[in-house]
Amino acid sequence: MSLSLASRHSWFEATARARIAGLLDAGSFTEWLPPAVSQPSPHLAQLDLPGAFDDGVVVGYGQLAQKLIFVIAQEGQFMGGAVGEIHGAKIVGTLRRAAEEKPAAVLFLIDSGGVRLHEANAGLIAISEIMRAVLDARAAGVPVVALIGGSCGAFGGMGIVAKLCSAIVISEEGRLALSGPEVIETVMGVEEFDSKDRALVWRVTGGKHRYLMGDCAVLVEDDVAAFRSGAADFLAAWDEPVPGIATLRARQRGLEARLAAYGALCDGLDVWAALGVAQPESVPLLDRDSLVALKEGLPT
Amino acid sequence: MSLNDILDRLFPAGHTVNVANSVITGHAQTVQGTVAVLGTTDAAAIDHAMALALADFVLDTVEQHPGRPLVFLVDTSGQALSRSQELLCLNGSLAHLASCVDLARRQGHPSIALVTANAVSGGFLSFGLMADQAYALADAQVRVMDLRAMARVTKIAHERLVELASTSPIFAPGADSYVRMGGIVAIWAGPSAELLASALADAATARAAGDRRQADGLTRGGRLLAAGIAQGIRNSAAGA
Numbered sequence: 001m002s003l004s005l006a007s008r009h010s011w012f013e014a015t016a017r018a019r020i021a022g023l024l025d026a027g028s029f030t031e032w033l034p035p036a037v038s039q040p041s042p043h044l045a046q047l048d049l050p051g052a053f054d055d056g057v058v059v060g061y062g063q064l065a066q067k068l069i070f071v072i073a074q075e076g077q078f079m080g081g082a083v084g085e086i087h088g089a090k091i092v093g094t095l096r097r098a099a100e101e102k103p104a105a106v107l108f109l110i111d112s113g114g115v116r117l118h119e120a121n122a123g124l125i126a127i128s129e130i131m132r133a134v135l136d137a138r139a140a141g142v143p144v145v146a147l148i149g150g151s152c153g154a155f156g157g158m159g160i161v162a163k164l165c166s167a168i169v170i171s172e173e174g175r176l177a178l179s180g181p182e183v184i185e186t187v188m189g190v191e192e193f194d195s196k197d198r199a200l201v202w203r204v205t206g207g208k209h210r211y212l213m214g215d216c217a218v219l220v221e222d223d224v225a226a227f228r229s230g231a232a233d234f235l236a237a238w239d240e241p242v243p244g245i246a247t248l249r250a251r252q253r254g255l256e257a258r259l260a261a262y263g264a265l266c267d268g269l270d271v272w273a274a275l276g277v278a279q280p281e282s283v284p285l286l287d288r289d290s291l292v293a294l295k296e297g298l299p300t
Numbered sequence: 301m302s303l304n305d306i307l308d309r310l311f312p313a314g315h316t317v318n319v320a321n322s323v324i325t326g327h328a329q330t331v332q333g334t335v336a337v338l339g340t341t342d343a344a345a346i347d348h349a350m351a352l353a354l355a356d357f358v359l360d361t362v363e364q365h366p367g368r369p370l371v372f373l374v375d376t377s378g379q380a381l382s383r384s385q386e387l388l389c390l391n392g393s394l395a396h397l398a399s400c401v402d403l404a405r406r407q408g409h410p411s412i413a414l415v416t417a418n419a420v421s422g423g424f425l426s427f428g429l430m431a432d433q434a435y436a437l438a439d440a441q442v443r444v445m446d447l448r449a450m451a452r453v454t455k456i457a458h459e460r461l462v463e464l465a466s467t468s469p470i471f472a473p474g475a476d477s478y479v480r481m482g483g484i485v486a487i488w489a490g491p492s493a494e495l496l497a498s499a500l501a502d503a504a505t506a507r508a509a510g511d512r513r514q515a516d517g518l519t520r521g522g523r524l525l526a527a528g529i530a531q532g533i534r535n536s537a538a539g540a
Contacts, residue, residue: 030537032532032533032536033529033532033533033536042525043468043470043471046464046468047454047456047460047464059533085470085523085525085526086525086526086529088526089514089525089526089527089528089529089530089533090529090530090533092514092526092530093529093530093531093532093533093534094533096530096533096534097533097534100534115421115444117444117445117450117453117454117471118454118456118471119470119471120443120444120445120450120470120471120473121443121444121469121470121471121472121477121478121481121483122470122471122481122523122526123444124421124424124425124429124444124483125429125478125481125482125483125513125517125523126526127425128425128429128430128483128513129511129513129514131398131425131429131430132402132430132511133511135398135399135402136510139406154391156421156422157421157422157425159391160391160394160395160398160422160425160426161395162391162395163389163391163392163394163395163396164395164398164399176389176391177386177389177390177391178379178385178386178390178391178394178422179379179381179386179390179422181386183381184381184382184383184386187381188381188382192381192382192383193382193383193386204383204386204387205386209387210389213388213389215389215392243399243403244403245359245362245363245403245407248355248359248396248399248400248403249359251396251399252352252355252356252359252396252400255348255352255392255393255396256352256356258388259348259349259352259388262387262388263348263349263384263388264384265384265387266383266384266387267383267387268387271387271388
């Protein structure tokens with residue numbers, strides 16, 4: 001999967017609409033509630049803030065490898081992809097429709113800091129509704145795959161939503177966590193988490209770390225075509241039964257064991273060493289293919 | 301009000317409840333029979349250990365007591381704020397807890413949540429808001445963030461937020477706002493066995509009806525757009 005820089009189309013820098021265009025089969029996307037028939041958030045207008053007609057999320061359907069796919073794509077460049085009333089309701093409506101119509105999958109292009117504070121209560125309840133709707137779609141047999149690699153990552157409630165999905169495809173540039181490093185630094189102090197230390201932030205929340213730890217299923221390059229093939233390959237091999245008690249018991253044991261083994265550590269370097277990586281300090285420098293090979297060689 | 305006072309008033313027929321690391325687990329007697337009691341106290345900041353302890357208890361209940369109702373007591377100031385917690389993907393453990401509550405619902409366990417003191421953001425999302433129906437005591441604090449912090453982050457004057465908060469439930473902190481938005485069913489003047497019995501009686505119906513919060517928010521005039529938008533997506537030209 002090595003690509004020349006010239007042929008790359010960065011996922012990180014692309015808009016939500018450009019990501020969808022490159023992800024799905026060419027020309028196959030149809031948007032639901034497109035900007036022409038939508039209204040911007042009246043709650044932002046009340047605060048004299050500019051709105052967007054799509055309220056920062058694009059939803060609709062199309063095809064990936066000739067299969068019907070529903071798509072949800074958050075626009076990180078509008079209000080940090082944060083979830084307000086309309087934004088959240090578009091996502092909930094799409095997921096509920098998926099549970100009824102059973103497309104081959106829902107691809108959820110997450111690029112969000114979580115709740116939109118200007119609509120905090122609407123955003124928090126909407127995220128709870130999204131959580132239930134993701135689980136309803138999965139219970140109906142529809143895989144929901146999160147794709148994370150945008151500038152806002154997946155934080156706050158959207159970090160929880162990402163981990164409720166069937167699987168996560170993430171790029172090296174992708175970040176996934178609950179509280180943002182800035183929030184932790186503001187409340188707990190710079191000694192706890194220096195949010196300006198980019199390398200540290202990456203070692204704690206970045207795509208490589210989440211992939212090495214097994215929190216994300218697929219690691220891809222920061223490239224729209226790589227996300228496309230990563231999602232298509234993953235779905236072609238997807239065969240998970242509806243999550244039940246045995247699955248959740250197994251995950252419970254796994255999470256307890258992990259907490260016992262690594263709970264006292266504070267830096268990715270220490271966890272990678274504990275995982276059996278011989279040269280943890282080399283991890284940040286590895287390209288995608290080398291990192292995947294490294295993970296496959298780790299003791300399980 | 302202390303946790304014991306709350307438990308005595310909710311479960312006058314008896315309760316056996318443990319508290320360890322701010323996590324409540326146990327069972328109690330009600331007119332509907334034995335219920336599982338679980339949640340957090342002391343404004344717990346939910347970390348991996350707490351989330352996993354709650355998830356484990358939910359799974360135990362599903363395995364050992366099919367159909368037993370779940371009563372969640374919510375007192376959380378949010379999620380633990382620490383680098384080591386984030387390093388192990390705290391959102392993943394909160395998602396696991398939410399998945400376990402969801403599994404219990406699918407396996408026929410009715411559930412209700414009662415906010416006893418604080419319900420804030422991630423901590424509230426992971427279990428309280430996953431219950432079939434959520435309630436709050438009258439003096440409970442329910443919010444994403446207080447208005448001063450919100451003013452700092454959004455760079456909107458605190459006075460302006462205070463002024464708008466008096467008319468808009470969209471971002472005004474408080475259990476009242478959540479009732480109007482459809483996120484909380486009702487506010488209780490105090491912990492009461494009668495209100496609990498009535499809530500448990502409603503929970504089974506609520507479970508069957510699915511997530512009604514958008515519709516409730518519309519009926520109560522707090523969230524006027526969400527229900528129509530979600531329905532609009534479902535009514536849009538066919539995808540299949």
